[in-house]
Amino acid sequence: MDSRELSRWIEAALRCRENAYAPYSRFAVGAALVTAGGDLFTGCNIENASFGGTICAERVAASAAIAAGQRKWQAIVLALSGGGPPCGICRQFLSEFAPDLRIYRVDADNPQGEYQADSLADLYPHPFSRHDL
Ligand SMILES: O=c1ccn([C@H]2C[C@H](O)[C@@H](CO)O2)c(=O)[nH]1
Ligand SMILES: [Zn+2]
Numbered sequence: 001m002d003s004r005e006l007s008r009w010i011e012a013a014l015r016c017r018e019n020a021y022a023p024y025s026r027f028a029v030g031a032a033l034v035t036a037g038g039d040l041f042t043g044c045n046i047e048n049a050s051f052g053g054t055i056c057a058e059r060v061a062a063s064a065a066i067a068a069g070q071r072k073w074q075a076i077v078l079a080l081s082g083g084g085p086p087c088g089i090c091r092q093f094l095s096e097f098a099p100d101l102r103i104y105r106v107d108a109d110n111p112q113g114e115y116q117a118d119s120l121a122d123l124y125p126h127p128f129s130r131h132d133l
Contacts, residue, residue, distance in 0.1 A: 001075070009034055010106050010115070013079040016042035017108060020057070023047060030079040030108070031057035033065050036072035041065040058090040062097070075102040083107035083116060085123055094120055095127035 009032045017030025022045055029045045043060025047053075058076060065073065076094065078086065083105045086094070094101055101120040107113055 005038075006077075006104065006115075009040065009075070009077045009104070010079065010111060012040050012042050013077045013106070014108060014111055016044050016061075017057070017079045018044075020044040021046045024049075024051065024054075027081065028108070029057035031061040032077045033058075033061040033073060034075040034077070035065060035070045036074050037070075038074075039065075039070060041068065041070070056087060056090050058086050059093050062094060066097070071097050073098045073101055075104060077104045077106070079106050079108045079111065081108050085116075085118070088124075091120065091124035092127055095124055095129070099124075099127060099129075 012032040013030040017028050020028035022028050024047050031043045033041045041061050041064040043057045043064060045057045046055050046060060058078065061076065085105065099121055103118045103120055103123065105116040
């Protein structure tokens, strides 16, 4: 991955963040899931008046990739205010398909600033998996 490619992924996450439906938290999140072949699937968070019905940007992006038949992934880019990490539900969800996924995070309030890069394996070292069934 060169930095131009990463910039394109970040742009995609930021653009999708503009579609976030977050009237309750007012916290907009955008995600860009990058497949092994370099295709991009984007997602934003979608809240619900029944709060538990809310879905995070990460799972929307990942679900779009899965629904398109693409389950081999290299990275996900997250764009959110403060650049925080994915929630526990999303870590578990992503680990089903890509336990070593690279996770890039940008602060949507300062997208040209530093980004964080982690492996999902580091952020979520002990997923519940098929071996635990
Ligand atoms: O990594 C994250 C963290 C939070 N959210 C969403 C869920 C909810 O709509 C709002 C506040 O938690 O942000 C995400 O989409 N991804
Ligand atoms: Zn989440």
